[in-house]
Amino acid sequence: MSEAVLIVDDDPIQRRLLQGAVEKLGHAALAAENGSVALDLLGRAEPHPRAMILDLMMPGMDGIEVLHRMRDRGHAIPVIVQTSKGSIDTAVEAMRAGAFDFIVKPVAPARLGTAIGNALKVAALESRERNAKRPASDYSFNALATNSAAMRRVIELGRKAAATDIPILIEGESGVGKELIARAIQAAGERRRKPFITVNCGAIPDTLVESILFGHEKGAFTGATEKHTGKFVEADTGTLFLDEIGDLPLSVQVKLLRAVQQGEVDPVGGRGTRRVDIRLISATNHDLISRVKEGRFREDLFYRLNVFPIMVPPLRDRKEDIPLLVQGFIARFAPEHQNRITGIRADALQLLADYDWPGNIRQLENAVLRAVVLCDRGMLGKEDFPQIRAQVEGIDPDTGAAGADRAAPASGAFSSPISERVDPAEASALPKGLLRAIDENDNIRPLEAIEGELIRLAIEHYEGQMSEVARRLGIGRSTLYRKLKEMGIEPAEKMRAVAARSSKGPF
16 A cells, blocks of 8 residues: 655745656655645644655745744654755755755656655654553663763652652753653552553643543533543553653643542532542643743742652763664664564664763654664664764765764855855865855855855856846846946946956956
8 A cells, every 4th residue: 555745845846746756656745835735634634644845945834933833833754955056055954854864956856766665664663652552660760870970960859759649850852752751650560550641731622621631520611521530530540651741831730739638629510529539740841940930830839749849961971872772772773674673773872872861761762663664774874874974974965964974174265156165275276166155264254255256256257148137146137237236247347258258267
């Protein structure tokens, strides 16, 4: 059965070309003319897209904003972004925003096929990972291997917390493993064989939070066709884990405070309360003290939840754990993918250590999963982490490769259709068609000076044909003549420059 690929491009010709290429590769093609339509299709299209090809330069909502909105809405499909050869910085920004791969226009069919094939492989394995039920042994303090003193302190605090029934607040950035700590606490305590119920408070619409947490009676509101017990009741005798608790609406915080203090919940539309016996563990990636000061979080609730605080450090502060984490992920993913990945090379480990991991362990886990899927050798190398490599080492604009192994460019050089990487000391020997970006004092030259040289070069190159000069520069003729006047260039001077070009060179 063919997989569906969503194509997002405001250019109808480009959409049709990509649609034909995708269908020729044996996949179903869906098309969207802008980011808003694409986001709508992701929520309702059948068949559901398993990968996306996204143009970065679109009017209104550009590709980067689409990536951010996809992340906020929980759309986790791999995204292949399209960029022009002169927009490599935008491709790197897209990688930071979560893009899976990028292609440079015009893309060769073989390159497009490889990108789509890899994206679909990763999507399949990520889907299996999300749906797989991990063994209970994965959720224990013994499974949390670490070489970090800060993380050993977290484990020590967690073991102490497990011996009590007091409320716990786990703080830390997104992706650091707050839920793993919560599950390990439950597994080490007396409620280990009781329910462990999780609620992501930030993912629930404000109008439904109260009903989901505390339940509702049939007919309590429009759409309440059946009675719902609520997460507090589901967790009775066990553990309730409230993730992203800082996102709870103030109106719900009042009822949560009562539930924590008195062990009672009021279902929406109910006529009485129900007692519950739960172990409450909360987690947040926000600074709750700041939210209290801003009036966005109740102070009394904060102190009620913050009885036993645990701060989980970000991965950038515990990089000594990266080798252990990577080996653990390889051991978990390689058998699932049925390949023979046995480890990771030292250069790849160094690459991972050089990156700051804003998405923390979750981002590292996804990076290793994708590397395992795409690698066809026994050891993972730098080339198997193109997203990370693009951000650490950059992208070669000529090949479109992340961190291509090539000689380092001279300091201050830049690349574009009118410039190559040039050492300022060699400026006087520049070949025809190149412009200096750096002056003799190793400073960036003013834009006005570079613009003037570019206009002179264009006039010379097109032998004074001003209509062609204006068209190639992408400006109107009136704008061109205005700039010529500002630079003091007269028609006679232009023609003399044309006549003298063979002897004097471009400048």
